[in-house]
């Protein structure tokens with residue numbers, strides 16, 4: 378079938394947003410030179426905390442493990458040095474989620490910051506045991522690169538009773554957030570690594586089918602992705618499917634519904650709908666961990682927004698502080714800058730400073746001007762139900778908000794708080810400019826603290 382005639386899949390209750398992608402889409406990824414210093418958060422994953430394995434004064438190589446959990450549980454991944462150099466400090470620093478976290482400060486060696494490496498030996502994922510494959514993915518420190526930093530090896534090792542019911546691996550290349558074109562750049566430049574990452578995931582799980590899901594604003598990628606699938610001999614197992622450019626199409630639940638027609642049950646996970654969803658960047662990182670022995674020490678990201686004079690896709694070492702990027706890489710119009718976002722405008726986190734390191738899950742940095750930013754004062758709820766009609770998870774944001782305002786966490790949970798994917802659609806459509814999703818994020822944090 379010609380790509381132009383393909384069925385376009387989608388889900389209900391999405392939003393059509395202004396995408397602001399044209400300034401960076403199709404642009405090649407430019408590799409940033411090693412900065413003079415990196416500030417690497419010790420904890421960049423969703424799970425038990427790590428401890429630093431180095432001390433002040435140590436010389437570390439690029440790729441050397443510098444932090445790991447004291448006891449390797451099922452929800453931890455290590456962190457590695459992204460440049461070769463000397464550990465100058467180990468102390469608290471502001472992170473991209475606006476919290477303070479322990480960070481290792483490494484002063485880059487001016488002569489060999491990039492070249493003095495300590496990578497793992499390459500491994501053939503098709504001949505070693507599945508357990509060894511999972512160990513390699515953990516040791517490479519790979520997490521979901523489009524979201525909360527969920528360890529990738531955990532996604533690939535579901536409980537035995539669930540594994541038999543999983544029949545589809547989904548490579549999430551939808552990239553529905555405005556401004557961001559990182560995943561598109563990754564798929565354009567490393568399609569062979571993406572297909573390798575899919576093949577590795579299929580080998581580990583025994584799943585026989587995989588789908589690369591992209592939005593229809595990226596359909597130019599279909600021929601190159603299908604070529605790589607054919608070259609890998611996987612044309613009977615792996616397909617590329619088009620989804621409507623519709624927000625939040627890249628959310629796991631929405632993508633599963635669009636591509637398979639299944640629904641993730643309330644309180645459930647993708648595996649409950651027979652699927653494993655991995656971001657395309659994570660799949661590329663998995664392939665590189667085997668074939669290059671490379672841990673997750675740098676990442677591609679988009680820098681954009683009208684206050685960014687040099688919008689582009691870049692590759693930067695993890696731990697690079699925004700202000701340490703040379704001007705050629707990120708020139709900022711400080712006069713017009715009003716808002717700094719780590720991530721996109723819908724799900725990203727607004728930060729008060731540029732003195733924050735790029736992390737494993739930093740898919741983009743958007744520098745916004747007044748014209749791009751809505752700073753309206755919140756009004757009262759007028760019970761218009763727009764938030765309810767536009768919630769892709771069919772929740773009642775207005776009710777959740779009332780419950781949280783009155784301090785009743787249990788009521789908020791009954792109204793669906795823990796099923797909220799924090800997509801921000803309710804905030805976007807609310808005529809009273811109520812900061813709904815921001816409240817839901819805080820409410821979920823409070824609930825997690827209470828459960829601890």
Ligand code: SF4
Nearest residue numbers: 758759761762764807
């Ligand atoms: S969209 Fe805003 S004003 Fe309308 S019901 Fe929801 S919270 Fe209230």
Ligand code: SF4
Nearest residue numbers: 768797798800801803
């Ligand atoms: S942020 Fe949560 S409540 Fe609001 S629309 Fe998205 S899923 Fe629904």
